[in-house]
Amino acid sequence: MRANICSPNLGSVDQAPAATILHADLDAFYASVEQLLDPTLRSRPIAVGGGVVLAASYEARARGVRSGMVGWRARQLCPDLTFVGGHFAEYQRLGDEVMGVLRDFTPLVERVSIDEAFLDVAGSVHLFGAPSTMAAAIRAQVRGQVGLPLSIGVARTKHLAKIASQVAKPDGLVVVDPAEERRFLDPLPVALIWGVGPATGARLAASGIRTIGELVSTSPEVLERLVGRANGAKLGRLASNVDLRGVETARRARSMGAQAALGRRRPTPDLLATTLGYLVDRVAGRLRAAGKAARTLTVRVRFRDLRAVTRSATWMEGICATVTLTEQALALVQAALADHPGEAEITLLAVSLSQLVDEGLVQLELPLGPPGGRPAGPRPGSPAEAARRATDRSLDVVRARFGRAAAGYASVALSGDARVPEAFRELAERGGEEYGGP
DNA sequence: TCTGGGGTCCTAGGACCC
DNA sequence: TCTGGGGTCCTAGGACCC
Numbered sequence: 001m002r003a004n005i006c007s008p009n010l011g012s013v014d015q016a017p018a019a020t021i022l023h024a025d026l027d028a029f030y031a032s033v034e035q036l037l038d039p040t041l042r043s044r045p046i047a048v049g050g051g052v053v054l055a056a057s058y059e060a061r062a063r064g065v066r067s068g069m070v071g072w073r074a075r076q077l078c079p080d081l082t083f084v085g086g087h088f089a090e091y092q093r094l095g096d097e098v099m100g101v102l103r104d105f106t107p108l109v110e111r112v113s114i115d116e117a118f119l120d121v122a123g124s125v126h127l128f129g130a131p132s133t134m135a136a137a138i139r140a141q142v143r144g145q146v147g148l149p150l151s152i153g154v155a156r157t158k159h160l161a162k163i164a165s166q167v168a169k170p171d172g173l174v175v176v177d178p179a180e181e182r183r184f185l186d187p188l189p190v191a192l193i194w195g196v197g198p199a200t201g202a203r204l205a206a207s208g209i210r211t212i213g214e215l216v217s218t219s220p221e222v223l224e225r226l227v228g229r230a231n232g233a234k235l236g237r238l239a240s241n242v243d244l245r246g247v248e249t250a251r252r253a254r255s256m257g258a259q260a261a262l263g264r265r266r267p268t269p270d271l272l273a274t275t276l277g278y279l280v281d282r283v284a285g286r287l288r289a290a291g292k293a294a295r296t297l298t299v300r301v302r303f304r305d306l307r308a309v310t311r312s313a314t315w316m317e318g319i320c321a322t323v324t325l326t327e328q329a330l331a332l333v334q335a336a337l338a339d340h341p342g343e344a345e346i347t348l349l350a351v352s353l354s355q356l357v358d359e360g361l362v363q364l365e366l367p368l369g370p371p372g373g374r375p376a377g378p379r380p381g382s383p384a385e386a387a388r389r390a391t392d393r394s395l396d397v398v399r400a401r402f403g404r405a406a407a408g409y410a411s412v413a414l415s416g417d418a419r420v421p422e423a424f425r426e427l428a429e430r431g432g433e434e435y436g437g438p
Numbered sequence: 439t440c441t442g443g444g445g446t447c448c449t450a451g452g453a454c455c456c
Numbered sequence: 457t458c459t460g461g462g463g464t465c466c467t468a469g470g471a472c473c474c
Contacts, residue, residue: 029474067474112473112474113474115474116474194472194473195472195473196472197471197472197473198471198472199470199471199472200471200472231471296466298467298468308470309468309469310469311467311468312466312467312468313467314466
């Protein structure tokens, strides 16, 4: 019907638009890799991590184990659960290898995370056959060549393909015929919609909206009242499957951050300086490696009850010097703590850089400095600032050759009680510009 | 006995400018 | 001197995703 209305002059009016978007998603990725590397772990409930479950095998999920769950709780639910240390370098290598397989079928691959990607195969059907045929071939090749289970959803839009791959899991393939979209979507729970989490799901459920079909038949006004204007509109678009964004092979990062959980600690000057020095050191190094500088710095402090506060500062020019950013982060955290004098302990510190600009655009002289009224500002373009950048560049070079531990600022010497392996941090931080295609 | 680390996007309110 | 509307930018907080 839609085709008849929209394109009455095309010869293919009666032909439904083709389902050429694939969403490929590796099943229980970290856990599957562990089972691949150690055959004795296969078909057993395992969890990657220790204090917190980073990933659980399907055998463990069947017992209620979920990622993000604390270790003691997971063991409680599943006493024969095996915890395995993460082979983080292997996750990266195998994830990359799978992406290589995908790119053998089309250059239009949008990698969204280490284990997940969208493909647009419209231009490849003359080479490899129908999208469903291609999806089956990809799954077989990933299983045969890499050894990992991969689920794929095939549909007309990215969002629907993603829902289809969720339905296909584990180790399955679901193709949604364009003529069958409503019949497929309507009975599914709203939680399958990208962007519907616990809070939104609960609000919808409170109004009796549990399935995507029920969501679609809800008026825009009611939806807006429940979840806000933009969210309501977005939800409407997704549920009625009219969101037609294409596959993007390259997306640039909009922010970079680092955080550290601290247990319960009194925020002494020493703790703040050491932790912020470490966090800024990490993130500023990535910033410079990307050739960027940041105009906005945001810090986050979490208290014992998991409530968190943020403070941010924005400058006219981008900054990328470790020392300057550390000074600023410290000032912001102290300001945040001063606003919450009743909090004796903190549980997390985070640093994030945004409003990223090309480093070449950093002005070198006569800076305007920060707008008035904010923390004593650095002078991003001052000679002192240029000297700091030169120091950073030298350190970056040394580290690139000899590793992170080879050089650094004295205050950054990392305490041995790091709660998370360095390798996991390095893996997790590959979420930005590295993804998005060859 | 209360959760890791790295991201994206949205909202509401205020400052400021035209 | 007061009033109004619209746009842009910034800040703080929150929901969500992998």
